[in-house]
Amino acid sequence: MKFNPVIEHLKVYEPGKPIELVVRDFGIDPRDIVKLASNENPHGCSPKAARAVAEASHLMYRYPDDTMMHLKAGLTEKFGVTEDNLIIGAGSDQVIEFASRAKLYGGAKILQSEITFAMYQIYAAQCGAGVVKAPGIAHDLDAMYDLYQKEEPEIVYICAPNNPTGDCLDRVDIENFIERIDPDTLVVVDGAYQEYAAFKDPRKALDARALVEKFPHVLYLGTFSKAYGLGGMRVGYGIAQKEIVQALYKLRPPFNVTTLSLVAAEAALRDEAFVEMSIRDCFEQMEAYEAFARDRGIRTIESYTNFITFLLDGVADSTALADALLRRGVIVRDLKGYGLNAIRITIGTADDNRRFFDETAQILDNETA
Amino acid sequence: MKFNPVIEHLKVYEPGKPIELVVRDFGIDPRDIVKLASNENPHGCSPKAARAVAEASHLMYRYPDDTMMHLKAGLTEKFGVTEDNLIIGAGSDQVIEFASRAKLYGGAKILQSEITFAMYQIYAAQCGAGVVKAPGIAHDLDAMYDLYQKEEPEIVYICAPNNPTGDCLDRVDIENFIERIDPDTLVVVDGAYQEYAAFKDPRKALDARALVEKFPHVLYLGTFSKAYGLGGMRVGYGIAQKEIVQALYKLRPPFNVTTLSLVAAEAALRDEAFVEMSIRDCFEQMEAYEAFARDRGIRTIESYTNFITFLLDGVADSTALADALLRRGVIVRDLKGYGLNAIRITIGTADDNRRFFDETAQILDNETA
Numbered sequence: 025m026k027f028n029p030v031i032e033h034l035k036v037y038e039p040g041k042p043i044e045l046v047v048r049d050f051g052i053d054p055r056d057i058v059k060l061a062s063n064e065n066p067h068g069c070s071p072k073a074a075r076a077v078a079e080a081s082h083l084m085y086r087y088p089d090d091t092m093m094h095l096k097a098g099l100t101e102k103f104g105v106t107e108d109n110l111i112i113g114a115g116s117d118q119v120i121e122f123a124s125r126a127k128l129y130g131g132a133k134i135l136q137s138e139i140t141f142a143m144y145q146i147y148a149a150q151c152g153a154g155v156v157k158a159p160g161i162a163h164d165l166d167a168m169y170d171l172y173q174k175e176e177p178e179i180v181y182i183c184a185p186n187n188p189t190g191d192c193l194d195r196v197d198i199e200n201f202i203e204r205i206d207p208d209t210l211v212v213v214d215g216a217y218q219e220y221a222a223f224k225d226p227r228k229a230l231d232a233r234a235l236v237e238k239f240p241h242v243l244y245l246g247t248f249s250k251a252y253g254l255g256g257m258r259v260g261y262g263i264a265q266k267e268i269v270q271a272l273y274k275l276r277p278p279f280n281v282t283t284l285s286l287v288a289a290e291a292a293l294r295d296e297a298f299v300e301m302s303i304r305d306c307f308e309q310m311e312a313y314e315a316f317a318r319d320r321g322i323r324t325i326e327s328y329t330n331f332i333t334f335l336l337d338g339v340a341d342s343t344a345l346a347d348a349l350l351r352r353g354v355i356v357r358d359l360k361g362y363g364l365n366a367i368r369i370t371i372g373t374a375d376d377n378r379r380f381f382d383e384t385a386q387i388l389d390n391e392t393a
Numbered sequence: 394m395k396f397n398p399v400i401e402h403l404k405v406y407e408p409g410k411p412i413e414l415v416v417r418d419f420g421i422d423p424r425d426i427v428k429l430a431s432n433e434n435p436h437g438c439s440p441k442a443a444r445a446v447a448e449a450s451h452l453m454y455r456y457p458d459d460t461m462m463h464l465k466a467g468l469t470e471k472f473g474v475t476e477d478n479l480i481i482g483a484g485s486d487q488v489i490e491f492a493s494r495a496k497l498y499g500g501a502k503i504l505q506s507e508i509t510f511a512m513y514q515i516y517a518a519q520c521g522a523g524v525v526k527a528p529g530i531a532h533d534l535d536a537m538y539d540l541y542q543k544e545e546p547e548i549v550y551i552c553a554p555n556n557p558t559g560d561c562l563d564r565v566d567i568e569n570f571i572e573r574i575d576p577d578t579l580v581v582v583d584g585a586y587q588e589y590a591a592f593k594d595p596r597k598a599l600d601a602r603a604l605v606e607k608f609p610h611v612l613y614l615g616t617f618s619k620a621y622g623l624g625g626m627r628v629g630y631g632i633a634q635k636e637i638v639q640a641l642y643k644l645r646p647p648f649n650v651t652t653l654s655l656v657a658a659e660a661a662l663r664d665e666a667f668v669e670m671s672i673r674d675c676f677e678q679m680e681a682y683e684a685f686a687r688d689r690g691i692r693t694i695e696s697y698t699n700f701i702t703f704l705l706d707g708v709a710d711s712t713a714l715a716d717a718l719l720r721r722g723v724i725v726r727d728l729k730g731y732g733l734n735a736i737r738i739t740i741g742t743a744d745d746n747r748r749f750f751d752e753t754a755q756i757l758d759n760e761t762a
Contacts, residue, residue: 025577025579026577030498034643045460078450081444082440084442084622085624093414115648117646117647126396129397143647207394208395210394253453254453255455256653257652275400275519278512279486282626282627
């Protein structure tokens with residue numbers, strides 16, 4: 025059968041190894057597995073959200089309220105925007121998909137940093153668009169601007185903080201960059217980990233409302249998957265001026281967020297204490313990772329997220345280390361596929377992290393012995 | 394901002410009015426509202442599925458198992474197919490979306506019956522494809538074949554049973570039709586309500602495995618939204634030969650089905666007793682609708698689904714009746730938008746249905762008084 029020619033060039037996205045498959049492949053007791061690969065909140069989700077969902081589970085037969093009025097009310101209050109500024113997706117991924125389909129047609133291009141969230145280019149490829157990458161581990165805004173002028177992309181992506189490296193641009197640098205971008209180019213500012221960055225350093229904190237008020241061509245992205253602990257429920261959102269939101273809305277399939285995902289996100293939004301606890305503990309735990317890396321001569325990237333990246337040149341091969349950890353039941357993300365000899369480790373609970381340190385130390389000591 | 398020109402022509406999908414908005418608009422007590430508009434299972438979902446989800450609600454922080462191994466195991470067993478034949482979507486809607494994006498590019502067309510599921514043409518429009526409609530309330534396969542030859546569509550849709558009319562083609566007629574369609578044309582056979590049709594009349598029962606074994610160009614669709622009572626959780630599936638499944642898989646976003654949706658669907662699949670009870674009761678209740686319609690001189694379409702369509706010519710205006718019912722707290726679907734002076738009513742519980750009969754009788758008696 026003949027298919028759309030763009031499909032030929034598409035690859036299937038490789039997600040973090042599910043715990044169940046590790047169990048199956050290596051015969052490891054599920055209780056002994058530590059998953060530090062997908063930047064899930066190690067404290068789980070808000071107990072209030074879990075309770076709200078448990079109590080609503082008999083309502084699964086009902087189609088979701090497709091106007092999402094309650095969740096929108098919560099988000100407009102949180103951000104000080106109006107409903108017209110808001111679109112809710114099945115994860116912020118889906119908002120990236122809408123943006124891609126809205127802007128990328130007929131030989132379009134996107135511009136992104138070389139090592140950043142993989143979905144930008146995956147959706148671009150689905151639309152048959154080209155991908156222009158500014159080189160470097162961190163976002164190099166000067167290089168990006170040069171490429172912007174030369175390549176005239178339809179979408180520019182800024183991931184702040186950046187995944188999978190953890191670093192973060194300053195707000196003022198982002199704004200100065202956006203100011204120079206033509207208003208017909210969509211600038212997507214991906215704030216999936218903003219709650220962490222804003223907590224750690226106010227210079228990194230973005231104000232979504234101020235951004236979209238100032239810039240008619242900005243689409244800000246947020247998610248419930250990280251600090252809010254709802255990665256499994258697929259709820260994210262885009263904030264932009266009305267014109268952009270209306271265009272994306274036309275590409276939104278009805279009922280794109282499930283009935284229980286709405287219940288979960290609404291409850292999670294009302295439990296800011298859980299979010300703050302999660303973030304505070306994350307950065308306390310991160311100190312142990314920094315100390316471990318220092319002791320071992322491993323370079324790290326300063327992280328404004330719930331994960332940390334170990335740069336392994338001169339210490340180990342990232343794929344070999346990730347594989348050895350996997351066989352011991354510790355799952356991390358190898359970044360070789362991004363062109364980095366590095367692993368990305370989600371900051372876990374104190375117990376999770378101790379396990380990572382012990383296993384990694386044993387592996388590294390064996391190798392150099 | 395300039396957008397993909399296909400967006401200009403897109404409309405936003407108008408879903409059934411959510412109960413919450415009716416409450417807000419008319420100040421009606423939520424307990425007095427009867428929603429018979431979205432073909433939800435009036436018995437809710439399987440209590441076993443609800444329990445499984447309640448017990449798993451603390452796992453919402455975890456990304457879904459993106460291999461969906463457990464749900465796939467259940468479906469391969471149910472249908473006697475292999476994993477290679479299976480793709481799971483956020484509702485069967487999403488599988489329609491994948492099929493549209495896979496086949497519709499560069500001036501493509503779809504062919505469908507005039508009055509059928511709205512999403513076929515909505516996704517076609519998103520892909521900039523044309524929509525060819527065979528006239529008539531029911532699928533007219535001869536007219537469809539003539540149009541197929543003349544218009545050379547890339548996708549042909551058969552909805553069996555058909556939504557929003559409720560009628561259903563015989564299996565043998567569907568197979569004879571597909572036999573005449575070129576193997577490069579994708580034939581989507583939408584079996585969203587097949588569980589109901591197969592129960593009522595074995596001549597309407599489709600065998601997904603036999604269909605896709607016989608026809609390399611068939612994509613069969615099923616869903617957990619109707620008989621399985623999980624409309625809010627967005628789980629559907631496509632069954633086809635491996636070549637088609639692989640192409641669609643490349644367009645599947647990662648984590649397209651939520652963690653709790655997987656739990657719910659797996660549990661629902663193990664509770665066939667609930668499904669059978671739901672279907673049996675549906676057709677028992679439907680007799681009351683048929684009797685009511687006969688008494689009132691309202692024509693109906695023989696239904697093989699969990700809803701019934703009242704054809705109102707000579708009796709009432711469908712929009713006026715639907716609005717009057719809405720003001721009394723009874724929500725049905727007006728089919729004026731499909732070009733029919735008709736309403737579609739989901740078969741509810743005995744209490745729901747009695748309420749519909751009482752309110753409708755009062756409205757009709759007042760109008761003719």
